[in-house]
Amino acid sequence: MPESILNLLTSCDAFVSGQEISTRLGVTRAAVWKKISGLRQKGFVIEAVPSKGYRLIRAPDLAADYLLPRVKGALWKDILVRDTVDSTNDLAISLAAKEGITPGTVIIADRQKSGKGRLGRRWESPGGKNIYMSMVIRPELAPRDVTMLTVLAAVAGARTIQKTGNIPVTIKWPNDLMLADKKLGGILTEVRADPDRINLAVIGIGINVNMRPADFPEELRNIATSVRSGAGHAVARNDIIIELLRELEHWYGILTKEGKKPLLHAWRKDSSTLGRKVRIAIGNTTMSGIAEDIDDNGMLQLKMHSGELRNISAGDITFLR
Numbered sequence: 001m002p003e004s005i006l007n008l009l010t011s012c013d014a015f016v017s018g019q020e021i022s023t024r025l026g027v028t029r030a031a032v033w034k035k036i037s038g039l040r041q042k043g044f045v046i047e048a049v050p051s052k053g054y055r056l057i058r059a060p061d062l063a064a065d066y067l068l069p070r071v072k073g074a075l076w077k078d079i080l081v082r083d084t085v086d087s088t089n090d091l092a093i094s095l096a097a098k099e100g101i102t103p104g105t106v107i108i109a110d111r112q113k114s115g116k117g118r119l120g121r122r123w124e125s126p127g128g129k130n131i132y133m134s135m136v137i138r139p140e141l142a143p144r145d146v147t148m149l150t151v152l153a154a155v156a157g158a159r160t161i162q163k164t165g166n167i168p169v170t171i172k173w174p175n176d177l178m179l180a181d182k183k184l185g186g187i188l189t190e191v192r193a194d195p196d197r198i199n200l201a202v203i204g205i206g207i208n209v210n211m212r213p214a215d216f217p218e219e220l221r222n223i224a225t226s227v228r229s230g231a232g233h234a235v236a237r238n239d240i241i242i243e244l245l246r247e248l249e250h251w252y253g254i255l256t257k258e259g260k261k262p263l264l265h266a267w268r269k270d271s272s273t274l275g276r277k278v279r280i281a282i283g284n285t286t287m288s289g290i291a292e293d294i295d296d297n298g299m300l301q302l303k304m305h306s307g308e309l310r311n312i313s314a315g316d317i318t319f320l321r
């Protein structure tokens with residue numbers, strides 16, 4: 001029932017009378033009051049004015065009850081919010097293996113104890129500040145096209161933060177979300193696939209939302225940033241998550257209906273990598289040249305000094321002047 005009261009309260013900005021709620025939900029006024037108290041205990045700020053009724057002022061910063069009805073659309077079926085997990089990607093994968101998980105499930109955590117970054121690195125995941133979120137989907141894509149999911153998440157992530165934070169976020173190949181030359185978010189996609197079909201994909205996104213510079217460990221302070229630092233004020237995690245899930249559904253629809261072209265076009269538009277002189281570290285080897293383009297598989301085309309084009313699937317880029 002709290003979901004239903006919430007739906008009523010979130011569907012309009014005005015007051016909803018206790019009588020209307022009790023009639024629409026078929027419960028007593030006393031039951032309405034009890035449920036309102038329950039929501040308040042969960043962190044919802046609800047104004048109550050005699051003779052007017054109830055009005056939702058603010059939702060807690062991460063609340064599944066609040067998020068799902070606001071996302072709308074058809075792709076996302078369920079949102080699970082957890083306080084602390086090892087890694088939202090790992091939880092998604094283990095839930096999928098143990099109990100099966102509905103494609104379209106989103107797992108969000110306030111804190112990760114062992115957040116995973118690309119190339120086996122750690123993703124700094126303190127509580128109360130950022131977004132750590134994994135989406136489970138069963139995409140209608142050939143396994144060779146799986147990198148498109150990361151391209152999709154990068155475009156959706158960049159567009160979301162551009163809108164919600166009003167800041168010029170760009171994408172650094174392959175999937176870093178950047179503000180100027182500092183990293184603000186990253187994507188880690190993991191898949192279970194047979195040779196001819198993807199059974200399950202977990203798209204993990206981490207976004208530094210309300211971190212202040214001092215909240216980052218010393219070694220990250222010069223290379224990491226947050227939406228808050230860019231926008232100049234704190235931004236509600238709920239708002240970013242809602243917009244991100246909508247953007248992801250939008251681009252997923254485009255990818256499945258129109259193919260890769262529009263998505264790659266959007267990636268190129270938001271890229272801060274193309275046309276730049278770069279050095280790429282791939283394991284123990286490094287290569288340098290001009291980042292010419294990305295191909296239809298999301299590989300970076302590096303134009304070497306010799307003029308030769310090399311397609312690169314993974315690596316760490318440093319911009320050269």
Ligand code: BTN
Nearest residue numbers: 087116117118133186187204206
């Ligand atoms: C990167 O190195 O750029 C990728 C970072 C991905 C971090 C996110 S946070 C949510 C999800 N769970 C994880 O353990 N990692 C991803």
